[in-house]
Amino acid sequence: MVAQEAPIKINCLTIPTYENVVSLYRNKESTQYFVQYEAPDGTPIDAAYWLSSPTFFKSEDFYVYAEKLQEHEKQLKQLNRxxxxxxxxxxxxxxxxxxxxxxxxxxxxxxxxxxxxxxxxxxxxxxxxxxxxxxxxxxxxxxxxxxxxxxxxxxxxxxxxxxxxxxxxxxxxxxxxxNVSLSEGESFVKDREAFYYQHRNDWIGTFTSPIYGRSNVIRVEAALGGKKLKAHIKHFEVPLSEYLSRNRFGMIIDPKRHPEILEH
Structure with missing residues (x-):
């Protein structure tokens, strides 16, 4: 573990300690954060890092990540590419x-x-x-x-x-x-397949659109088992707050609580 009071050098760049950061802002088109910090002599320095969030930069995980990057750079120099x-x-x-x-x-x-x-x-x-x-x-x-x-x-x-x-x-x-068996949460694809198998007889949201005049409710197009076959499509009213907290693989419709929107 790298001590946080010691900046880390990677490819001639220095990763500062969080305490020395003056400002931190994000490039809107990417996950690149621009960091301005002060060198030991007080000189302002600008640098860019690929971070998941400012919180990650502040956490100890960032310094572990930086240490791995440092080792990565060393190993790259030893490879004959x-x-x-x-x-x-x-x-x-x-x-x-x-x-x-x-x-x-x-x-x-x-x-x-x-x-x-x-x-x-x-x-x-x-x-x-x-x-x-x-x-x-x-x-x-x-x-x-x-x-x-x-x-x-x-x-x-x-x-x-x-x-x-x-x-x-x-x-x-x-x-x-x-020769392993992946548990729930260890594989995106395996979890997704398990989700669709478990809900093969449920209505799963596949598309949304607004209901004009009602900001707290949205229209959800749902397919039986998540399969978008024309004969197996319905539309339901779903509270926006509930939709925003849906499962990452899809919104499970409960016909008892979510009124069906009948087409005219």
Whole structure:
């Protein structure tokens, strides 16, 4: 644990102690917070950090996170990654840059998206439950399969993030590969499937619209079991406060309490 009275240096930047912060404000288009703080000699310094919230910056969790970033930067320097210009046809258009992690493991960047491409030989090293026969793995989710398959090419922070993503979005392969059983709250996809199975005979809200003249009530379009089939759609009145506190996977309609809005 890094002592809070000692600023942390990462890539020549210094993460200040919370006590030295003069102001903290957010870029409206992202989760980037701009921090102005005072150096030991009183000089004002501006810096930007990717934080989840100002509260996170104030908490000790931020310093734990900063310490992990510091170790991540050290490990990156030890990895043999090469960036160079590239013009290769990918699934997302023509690349402008590539990063070679190892022979046969290349990450391509395009103006719109990016991802890994593996040689056939390297693709065979990916567990069959994670393997894409196309050898392409897009950057948002699929790329974490590559981190899991070639741990020696990635930092501890990257591997920890991969475990989180694979557990949340590929729970069933994850359970088989790691010989574990994920409990409620450990996987987004598994929890979502359990929710829809549990409420397969309930009306689940899928869309909302205002009811003019009534600010505390909204119109909720609901589908039986959450499946948006035209024959299984109804509309209900739901208190706005109740809708705002709904389950993250959908609003469960109670026909006894939520009046149905009949179409004329």
């Amino acid at each position: 090469h960036n160079e210009n590239s013009s290769v046809t990918t699934l997302w258009g023509t690349s402008y840059e590539k990063c070679e992690y190892a022979v046969g493991v290349i990450f391509y960047r395009t103006p719109d998206h990016g991802g890994f491409y593996l040689s056939e030989q390297m693709n065979e090293r990916v567990h069959y439950l994670y393997r894409n026969t196309s050898c392409w793995y897009e950057e948002d989710v699929e790329a974490f399969k590559i981190i899991n398959s070639f741990p020696e090419l990635f930092t501890d922070l990257e591997k920890a993030n991969a475990d989180i993503v694979l557990r949340n979005f590929f729970p069933f392969p994850y359970e088989k590969i790691n």
